Amino acid sequence: NAGVMQNPRHLVRRRGQEARLRCSPMKGHSHVYWYRQLPEEGLKFMVYLQKENIIDESGMPKERFSAEFPKEGPSILRIQQVVRGDSAAYFCASGGQGTDTQYFGPGTRLTVL
Amino acid sequence: QKEVEQDPGPLSVPEGAIVSLNCTYSNSAFQYFMWYRQYSRKGPELLMYTYSSGNKEDGRFTAQVDKSSKYISLFIRDSQPSDSATYLCATSRTGANNLFFGTGTRLTVIP
Numbered sequence: 454n455a456g457v458m459q460n461p462r463h464l465v466r467r468r469g470q471e472a473r474l475r476c477s478p479m480k481g482h483s484h485v486y487w488y489r490q491l492p493e494e495g496l497k498f499m500v501y502l503q504k505e506n507i508i509d510e511s512g513m514p515k516e517r518f519s520a521e522f523p524k525e526g527p528s529i530l531r532i533q534q535v536v537r538g539d540s541a542a543y544f545c546a547s548g549g550q551g552t553d554t555q556y557f558g559p560g561t562r563l564t565v566l
Numbered sequence: 567q568k569e570v571e572q573d574p575g576p577l578s579v580p581e582g583a584i585v586s587l588n589c590t591y592s593n594s595a596f597q598y599f600m601w602y603r604q605y606s607r608k609g610p611e612l613l614m615y616t617y618s619s620g621n622k623e624d625g626r627f628t629a630q631v632d633k634s635s636k637y638i639s640l641f642i643r644d645s646q647p648s649d650s651a652t653y654l655c656a657t658s659r660t661g662a663n664n665l666f667f668g669t670g671t672r673l674t675v676i677p
Contacts, residue, residue: 457609486664495572495654496610498664509664544609546665553617553661554600557609 455480457547457558458527465564472532472539474561478547484508485528486555487520490542502528535565567592572655572668581677585642589655589668592636596657596666599631601640604652604670613653614640645675 458477466472478485484503488496498512502522513520517535522528532539542562546555572589579585587601598617602610614629616622622629630639638655652672656665 484662488665488667493669495570495667495669496656496665498666501662501664512664548662553598554612554615555665556612557602559609562607 457545457556459545459558459561461561462559463562463564465566466535467566468536469534472535472563472565474530474532474543474545474563475527476530476545476547476558477527478545479549479556482547482549482552482556484548484552484555485522486546486548487528487530488544488546488557490544490560492541496544499530532563535563537565539563540565569593569596569666570655570657570668573671574669576672576674578674578676579645581645581647581675583645583675585640585645585649585673585675587640587642587653587655587671587673589638590636591638591657591666593657593659593666594633594636595659598658598661599629599638600656600665601627601629601638602654602656604654606651610654647675647677650674 487499490496500520501509517533519531542560544560546557548555601614604610619633626643628641652670654670655668
């Protein structure tokens, strides 16, 4: 029973490039959540999506960040024109109807040079 | 004021000790309470999940929620070196809402 899958596990980008992070939820789950973990800090909520809908993006930076969860395929978190401050671990979690909690993937560690 | 406050530690205990980890939260609307364990450079792993007040036990782990004082606790009995990790408390208003996390407490169990 596959858990939440994220790829890539490690991503290196130069300042100004684009980063694309992918998340496939657990089988049967239709809710996807993205969190960011900065060094020595706790996880901070970014965005909550269901298939083809953004439910809550209150934690997303206003510029350069976007997320989608298409009808087919994984959820994608996109960061345009990355800056050094974007270096962090990005975690995806999934949940579903009747599930009162969230299960996390292994994370993508983004390093911006 | 942060939604969830957690002592970052670090906390070191000898093998076999009872460990007490604690968080406080500020919003009385929070109804769901979780504890996650995170090993270095890994994703958070769900340990315990509690709805509203009360206790929940699972093996060596006991989670307690006191909504009157907005206090969340995790107890680990007979601690093992494999319990060495960062423990994160989290809470939400509903099961489908985003989670608010504490900063995590780093625990080391010394053999």
